[in-house]
Every structure is written in C-alpha cells, then in structure tokens.
Amino acid sequence: MDYSFKAIEAKWRKLWQERNTYKVTEDPNKPKFYVLDMFPYPSGAGLHVGHPLGYIASDIYARYKRLKGFNVLHPMGYDSFGLPAEQYAIQTGQHPAITTKENINRYRQQLDLMGFSFDWSREVRTSDPSYYKWTQWIFKQLFNAYYDTSANKARDIKTLVAQFEKEGNLYTTALHDCEQQFDASAWNAFTTRQKEEVLQQYRMAYLAESWVNWCPALGTVLANDEIVNGVSERGGHPVEQKQMMQWSMRIKAYAERLLEGLERIDWTDALKEQQRNWIGKSKGASVHFGVKNSSSQIEVFTTRPDTIFGVSFMVLAPEHPLVNEISSADQATTIQAYQQQAALKTERDRQADVKNITGAFTGAYAIHPFTGEEIPIWIGDYVLASYGTGAVMAVPCGDQRDYDFAKHFGLPIPNIFADQDISESAFAEKEGVIANSDFLNGLDIKSATERVIAEMEKNGIGQGKTNYRLRDAVFSRQRYWGEPFPVYYKDGVPMLVDDTQLPVTLPEVDAYLPTENGEPPLARAPKSAWSCQLGDRMEYNTMPGWAGSSWYFLRYMDPYNDKAFADPEKLAYWKQVDLYIGGSEHATGHLLYARFWTKVLFDLGFISFDEPFSKLINQGMILGKSAIAFIGPDQKMYSSDMLPTNKEGFREVRILVDLLNDDDSIQLDALKTWQPQFTNQEFVSNAQGKVIVKREVDKMSKRWYNVVTPDDLCEKYGADTLRMYEMFLGPLEQSKPWDTKGITGVHSFLKKYWRLFHSKGTFKVLDNEPTPEALKSLHKTIKKLTDDLDRFSFNTGVSSFMICVNELTEQKCNNRLILEQLTILMAPYAPHICEEIWSLIHPEASSIFNESYPIFNPAFLQESTFDYPVSFNGKMRFKLSLDLSLTATEVEAVVLSKPETQKWLEGKSPKKVIVVHGKIVNIVL
C-alpha cells in the first residue's frame, strides 16, 4: 500500500472534528499549559507559506505537551477589526463585516488544511459584539481607574473622589496632568462638569487635547507604533502633528513597571531591548530657570546636571507655551515666522532635515540659577515639544547638537571640562573631570552629578528626576470598523454607558467616510441606528486596532461568558500564556499594550498575574524568491544566461513564480496566457532552448508575484510534509527565503517512514523482541527529540527522525514496540500519518494524542567501547576503538604503543599527552 497522504489527511481531519479530539476543558487533576499564537488579521490575500510557520511550531509544541500529560489550551481566533476591510468598504460600499467574514472563512479553510490542533470551540473574533462587549467593559474599568504612585498601582477612581471630598488634591499621590490645586471645599463647590474635567486628568483612560499624529489620507490619528519612518504603517501615507481632543491611555504610569516586568519574563534580548528603548528611561534632573523681567520659570530636563555651569543659552521647542509670553517685541515677528515655518513641517521633514540647523532668538533671557548670569533664550525645532519639558539648557561644550547650534548662531561655547579640547566638537563622553564650575571643580562626572542635584534640591532650584520617552497612547480613531466607545456625552461631559446596555454595537451608516464637518463616520448614524441612545450624543470615535488584541488571550479561557470577560475560576486555572509565538513586528505595539492592560487588570484585582506572556518566541519571516526576467530593447525576453554585457535598454519584469520549472526556466506557454502583455512575447532562449530567470529574495507578497501558498503544497505533498518541511528549513527564529525544491527530501522521508510498516504492499509489524540496535536508535531519538523540543529546536528534531528512520530501515526493523514509540514521537510533527499508522496498529484507539510520550532509558545507549579520535597538536589524525573501562593513563599507554601514533610522532617524543575519558586524545609535539 502506498502512502496516500490525500486520503489519510482528509480522513483524519474529518475524524478529529467528529471526535472533538482537540476540545479541552479545565481539569484540576492535570497541570495546565497554554500555547498561543498571535491571532491573524484576516486579510483578503489569504495565507502564504510564511504565515503558518509559527502556527506549525506552536502546534507541535502543544501536541508534545499534551502527550507529556499536560492539559493544553491551544486556541485560535481573528483580530478582525482593522483598516483594510474598511478601506475596501469605502471603495466598494460593501460592509466591512461581510468582507471580514469572507476572509475569515478563507483563512479557516487554509488553516484546516494544515491539521492544527486548535480547539475551535474557543474561537474569538474581536469584531464580534459578544467579544467587544468586554473590550468596552475593560475600557470602563480603565476610565474608572487612576494610578496611585505611593501604592504603585491602579485604583478605583472612587477612592480618589473620596479623597478630593475630604482634602482636595493637595496631598494626593495620584499620577495626573492636573495643574490646578484645590482643597475639599473647592472640590465640593465644583459643578459636575468641572469635577469631570479635573478627573479626566487622573483617569487611566482619559479625554484630552493633545498633540497627535494625524494622517490626512486615512482621516484618522495614529499611535506612535503605527507610524514607520514618518509615514503610516498601513498604506504609507504622510503623517502630521495636530492638536486634537482625543481619548488616551495613561500608559506612562506603568513605564517603570513595564520596564521592571521584563526582568521576569522569558523573551529574547532583542525584543526586551526594543521595549526598553521604546520606554526610554533616562535619569537626570529637572531644573528651573528664572526668566529676566518675568515671573515665569522655564523647567528643563537634563541627563547632565553636572554640566550646568556650561550652559550658555537655552532652547525651547517652537510650540513651547512660554514662547509667546517671553518673546521681546522686536523679536516677535521673527519668532512667529519661525513658529509657522516649523508647524508646516511634518514629522518626516523634520527627521529628514537633521543637518539643517534652524532657530530664532526670542529676545528674552533666562537667569542661571547658580551664577545669576543672563542666558539668551532661543527656539529651535531640534527641541521636541513632546519630550521632557520641551525645553533644554544648552551646554555646547558637552552636547554635539548644542555645539552645532552655538557654532551656527555664533553663541559662546564655554569649556567646563578639564584637559579637553573642544575646538572641533563637543566632548560628550561620560567620563571626565569638571572644571570652571564653582563648587563642582575637580569632581568626576558621577560625583559632580550627585553633588549638583543635592545643591539644587537644597536651594529649591531643581531635583533629581527620571524621564521616560514613552508617551501616553492615543486611543481614539476616526474610523468606522472598530469598537464603539461605551461613552455618551451630556452637556459636553463624557459619561459611561451602563453595563446592562453593553455592548454598544456598531451602528449602520450610509457611508464609511467622515461627515462634511470632518466628524468620524459614526456621526453619520441616525440616533435610531444605535443600540442605545443616551445623553446628547454617543461617542463617534472608535477604538484602535490594539484594543481587542490587548486582552484576547484571556477570552479564550471562557469565550461564551456573558457575565464576565472570563470566569475567575477559569482565569485562575489557565493563568498566563506559557508559550506565545508570533512576529517581532509587534514589539512596541501589541506586546506593550497587552502587558499594560494585563497590569491594570491585575491591579484592579481581576486577574492574578501581571505579565501576560511568560515565554515568547518570534518566528522569523519567510521571504519570497522573486523571478526576474529581462526584456531587451528589441522587446524580446532574454534568458538570463544570454544577456549581453552591455545591458543598456534592458528592463526587468517580475514573473509569477508558479510559471517556473524546477531549473528556474519559464513555462513559456503558461507565461503567454498569464498576462496579455506576454501573449505575443518573443524569446531569446539559451543553448538548451530555455529561458532562465534570475531569482531575487524579497518579502513574500502578491505584488512581487512570489507568493507560495500552503494550499498548493498540501495538495501536492500533503500537510504532514509541508509541516515538517517548514520546520526543517532552519531555526524558527531565523528569517529565511522559501525554496520549494527541498520539500521532496521531507516527502520521501515520510514515504520511507511509511515503508517501515509495510512489506510487499501490506501493513505488517511484528511482536518480536526488539534488537539492541533498534532500541539504541529509538532511545537516541527520544533523548534528542525531548532536548530539541525543550529548546524549541524544531529543525534538528526533523533531522533526528530522518536519522532514526534511516537506521531502522537499514536494520530492517519492523518491531511493533519500536515503531509504536517512534510514531508517538513523530505525531506532533506529522499528525495525520502518525494517527493513521496508530489506527492500523490499534484500531480501537480514538487518537494517538491520548497516548503518552515515550520515556528515555539511558541503559539502551550504554556502550562498552569508544572510538577515540587521536589528535596531534589538536588535529585529528586517526581513530582508535578502545574499551571504555580503560583509565586515562591506560588509554595513553595504548595510544602511544600504536604504530599509527609512531608514524605521526616522526621520531619525536610527545611533550604532553591529554586524554579526556570518553572524549578525545590529544598529543602535543
């Protein structure tokens, strides 16, 4: 009987579904294990071979853990709100829900082909009202929370309100943006609206006028992580800075804990560094500078307070609120011109224009807090309004940007470093001795920093401060296809929709575009279209893409619960995700936000853990190999080995990779029917009559015509072959180009495995006594496989199976015990074929995945002899089989007595002989 993978795979897909093989329920008698994939956004393009890479790895691991006796939660779902469906809706008028559903069906079909062990009964979709009901509910918890810096946790806003009623905000330890101070009687005298305006400055989810990244082409704001190189991540449209009233999340409150938590989780250093970098902690001091002839003060943040005596000017961001107030009359025009010019520049222009130094003098002077000297105040767009305080004390001798600014505008550059030459550039090293600095003279940087901060704190000039680059996350989007907020407005005051009225479902609209007044699409919905109609109006913004994905891993634990986002007992059973697999592109988006929400839910007592993903692996990207053909000036297509040296007038065209033969030659007839432009194409073929293309590695994408789909490969080789081949390609974390050629090796391996059980076309295993060789092959494989899986080395696992099958074939082994255990070992990698084999051995069994994993027995690997490699000066020359009972001294004696050794000694006597028992012999000449 041949290995008819198609029939086998179809059969088991059906039976697994019928038998609910992968359904899992909480079982207190078993240890749990939670294996999660980053759920996909179901795009219209479907899956290519790169997408399932991580799913295959997680599936293998989930099945392995299950065979090891764990109760494994391994769910899948869809991150189904998002821009592409909405853009498509704008173009076609088709409701995004319909497109999304179609795409999900297509994804599901493709995923099913691969034989994953997902418990589909737990599927979640973020765009499903029964799901986003709880996204809205969590938003409400965030709205009703503030951050208490003394307890270092989020708390119910009621606690804060009670405090305000008792003593105002004079002694509060809550984190806030509130500049107003009030006592209890003042608070109690506030109107509802005034109270809410104050509370907004404390809430974890808050409404505020803030600088946002506005993308005019998409008609919405974007979070920082949604912008790549100054343009939108989706679509690549330009982004500008704009002040708008927006919902935000006070993620800054968690900066330190997000940093600290990284110490406790098993993620790669690369990813942790990316998050650390994004959070951007820097220690320094906040210093207040008085302004001449003004009561205003300028607060600056500096990481180098030790250089305070080197300050020769100050620079404010053009948008700094004090600029207009302090500018002198004669400079006002210049300043305004500069401000306008800066405002016109997009973030991208500013970035592109780093070398171009610009700025303007305000005409005002600051007073140096220690020397009392007058310091000119400038504005310049190299100072960012959104970082620190939007103002810097410029120390040109110690900072290159300040140095360049000073040179450009002819400002003084006093040197405060002993023995440092600053005639060419600033001295920015973190080691040195301070000079010309009054009480800091002679101190090194570290002690000077401590000393000056102490002095500042004593005189009330400033204090030590830690600053973070992380900014609060903008949470509203002016889009249709997202979660509506559970918020309405009454007299301009935002109010929460009551839990009983959740979910606030997405209302139908007549178009998925902003209104004429520039309001978000939801403003188009008539009152009657809303699931609830409260106050003067509902909130028209929707939540960003990361809202639903920040907590979905919790919903899998209890996806149908309509009383809570998940049952506390189930949450307590499954806890964190033990293994999370997905791409590294989410480093500063999803992975940060999910950690943030988890910490808030933890603080508020809803869950018992404050990190969502205890181990995370980033799978590498599978790249495509594009096919490039050359069209000559004569419009003929040249085989790449027929190109003239002078390629002038030649152009390159990309050809669909499906049109290639294995030797990279084009199937010419297929090409002619592929696109009309090639219908009458003429060719310059090579000596073999072929037209060969050049292969180039690109991202796998439709636009490069280099997409390889899992469907085609499943059809041709079967899912088991594809699964194993994807693992065999190389280490999971590594990016690598896809090359279908090698797949035949894995496919013939599976056939070879199949043949172990079949002699002369019939299935046959024997109950004889296993041979020591077979036991050795098996147990070597058990050990290797377990080690490999424990370190997520899936590629070497596949090799081990090949070695084992090669050895057993060599030994003509068809012993039942050996082959059974091998089959269980292989089942996580190749579930269909192994399940089929298992059913042939055990017709009564419902699934191989109810068996238990083989146990390694070192006794079978014990050897009595060892082939010692004998090296001379570290270079291996020959091998010598010796009894392992020989001691090192005995080994040395035997080795030295051998004629082989004498030959390599060339009459010399060895200086030294090193014998490592059971490892190596090295003779030093």
Next chain:
RNA sequence: GCGGAUGUGGUGAAAUUGGUAGACACGCCAGACUUAGGAUCUGGUGCCGAGAGGUGUGCGGGUUCGAGUCCCUCCAUCCGCACCA
C-alpha cells in the same frame, strides 16, 4: 549616531557545557532497476592536490594541549530606534 541579531560547502543548515567542523537534507556526479520517470535504490560530493598531504567556520590578533564556540580590534548584512536633551 544608539541598541539588537547574524556571518560555516554550490544551497538550507548541524555541531546544546571549548574536545572528530559540515550531521540531516537539497543540488550535483556516477551507477542499478526501468518502455519511461519529477518513482525507487546504491556509491560519491568543503576547497587545493594525481597522491602523500595541505588547508578550511567574515578579516586580523589573543587565551588554551585544543577555539565555529571564550576575549579584543575591524568588516559586511539584516532588524529596531533615532535631533530624546
């Protein structure tokens, strides 16, 4: 500029604590079987060399009896961040 990762045959790669470099595959070469084969099987295959042998893990140094692995300098590629005070 800062941070991270990676450099090993024609190709994908392996070598887990310093101990036989290139496992396992693809490809290629030779052969067997075959009407045929994109089937199956056998043997070979880092490079130089007829051979003995030499040489070899991005470059250059170092530590060691012994280095792909540890240390230092440099180079290249990829990724992330970036006028962050």
